[in-house]
Amino acid sequence: MNVSVVLFTSDLRLHDHPPLRAALDGSRQVVPLFVRDRAVAAAGFAVPNRLAFLADCLRDLDAGLRARGGRLVVRSGDVVDEVCRVAAETDADEVHMAADVSAYAHRREARLRRALEAQGCRLHVHDAVTTAVPPGAVTPASSDHFAVFTPYFRQWSRQWLRDALGAPRTVRVPDAARSGELPVRAEISEVSPGLASGGESEGRKRLAAWLRGGITAYQDRHDDLAADATSRLSPHLHFGTLSPVELVHRARGAGGPGADAFVRQLAWRDFHRQVLAARPDAATADYRTRHDRWRSERAARADVEAWREGRTGYPVVDAAMRQLRHEGWMHNRARLLTASFLAKTLYVDWRVGARHFLALLVDGDLASNQMNWQWVAGTGTDTRPGRVLNPVGQAKRHDPDGAYVRRWVPELAGLDAPVVHEPWKLRGPERAAYDAYPDPIVDLSEGLARFKRARGYG
Known part of the structure; x- marks a missing residue:
């Protein structure tokens, strides 16, 4: 019996899947395997929104495989241990998986290769999958x-x-491949109420x-x-x-x-x-240091909490942060302006914001999240590290009618543009009518001056 194991990681599909197609070559039997990695949970990356979306993805992948005569094998534990165990149980002589970029992924691949070689099994890692x-x-x-x-x-x-590959017509899985239960979205708590459905x-x-x-x-x-x-x-x-x-x-x-x-x-x-x-250390360290003396989360606790809760007094920032909490997703332009507000206007360490985004974003990808935060903070690849996005100017440009703000900040639903973007300019009874919405937590000119002093921009 010729058996291959396909280790699914961040490639939960049947269409255009080079590891799966390579494993099926020569009419081999295949074990489509996903390991619920305890190291991901230990590192804090197993957050509710991504776990819920993952549950959808795994159930859909299993359904797609069953429609082709196969099934998904799900295990829990250490990835290397579980892959080696499945390979031994099914007499598999090769394992296929997609290449990945994080430091953890590199360590996982090296460990897996050594362990599989010790039991006479080959590891094939495929590029251009993710x-x-x-x-x-x-x-x-x-x-x-x-x-x-x-x-x-x-x-x-x-x-x-x-070329993009079609989905396989048939997948034959050996009977010896035992599986645990598939996760169920409904059993995961603290999921954003507007989270989209997952699956291929x-x-x-x-x-x-x-x-x-x-x-x-x-x-x-x-x-x-x-x-x-x-x-x-x-x-x-x-x-x-x-x-x-x-x-x-x-x-x-x-x-x-x-x-x-x-x-x-x-x-x-x-x-x-x-x-x-x-540069795998760029996940946590400045790619290009500007010798910042960032305000820590502890020192800026009140400002950070206002930012997280969407109570900064800047409507477009607050709308975006509330969208993030409700949907587990945020518009890309909104990501840029909320990140700039935290890192540059409030001068809070970019890592504080990156952690919050990763705690909620369903698409919380380490590379895109961390490197985009560094780009905005001016410590990454941006060729203009001193640029600061003005939230009022951004709002008037990218939400000129105020519809985005009114959608997510119902306290201001009665205001039209442009005043909906600057409610603090209302006076007397008009302002009192909207006093459920806070005044700005920082003056933009003061925030800009603090940032320029800290960076030595004169």
């Missing part, structure tokens, strides 16, 4: 990675992409709708907060229910400025992953 272009595939002449996006994007755009089936429906309608206007509307005109595919990319290779191909096939802008965002995702792959 990225379109693998980290390290394009590099500048003087470094092991690109530190600036624009030259990276030029080379990324010229790279050959493999849902992801492919969203993709089809996006290509059919939204992508054409993406270039013009992707920063429009109220329009909600982004793809919302980021959770599916994070869990791998959609393939970045397939998304690039299909967007390019659609063509036009909107598709080009969308492909650029997929390249940004690969860019951050190649940075983290080369």
Whole structure:
């Protein structure tokens, strides 16, 4: 009997899955395996929103496999121990998995390779599964990675992409492959009430709708907060229910400025992953230090709590933070302006904000989250580290009618733009009518001056 194990990690799909297709080569039996990794929970990454979305993904993956004659095998514990145990139980002689970029993923791969070799089993790691272009595939002449996006994007755009693979028709799983119970979304507590559904089936429906309608206007509307005109595919990319290779191909096939802008965002995702792959300590340490003397979470406790709760007195910031809590997701423009407000206007350590985002975001990807926070904080790859996003200016530009603010800050629902973005300017009885909403916790000019002093900008 020829048996292969496919270890699913952040690639929970059947379409365009190179490890699965390679494992099935030669009509082999396959064990589709997912390990509920106790190390993820120990590190604090097993948060309710992602656990709920993961439960959807695993149940959908199992259903897709059963429709093809197979099933998903779920185990819990140490990944290396469980993979080796499954391989021994089923007499598997090879294991296939997707490459990943974090320091933990590198350690996991090294441990797994050693352990499998000790029991006579080969490990095959596949690139271009969770990225379109693998980290390290394009590099500048003087470094092991690109530190600036624009030259990276030029080379990324010229790279050959493999063809997207169809889903297999048949998957045969050996009887000896024992499985634990699949997780159930309804049994997970503290999930955001507006959290989207997960799974490859849902992801492919969203993709089809996006290509059919939204992508054409993406270039013009992707920063429009109220329009909600982004793809919302980021959770599916994070869990791998959609393939970045397939998304690039299909967007390019659609063509036009909107598709080009969308492909650029997929390249940004690969860019951050190649940075983290080369500099794994950037997950917690400044990529480029500015010698900041950040306010700590303890020193800025009241300001941090107001930011988390959406009670800063700046309506667009508060709307975004409330959207995050309700949906486990936030518009990309809103992520930028809320991060700038915390890191630069309040001058709080970017890691405080990054942790909060990871605690709630269903698409809480380590590379994109940490590197975007560093970009905004001016410690990452931004070529203008001193830029500060003014929340009032951002609101008037990207929510000109105030619809986004009124959607998420009902205390201000009776106000029209532009005053809905600056309710503190109301006087007397008019302000009293909206006194349920707080005054700003910081004056923007004072926050800007503090940041400039701290950075030595004069």
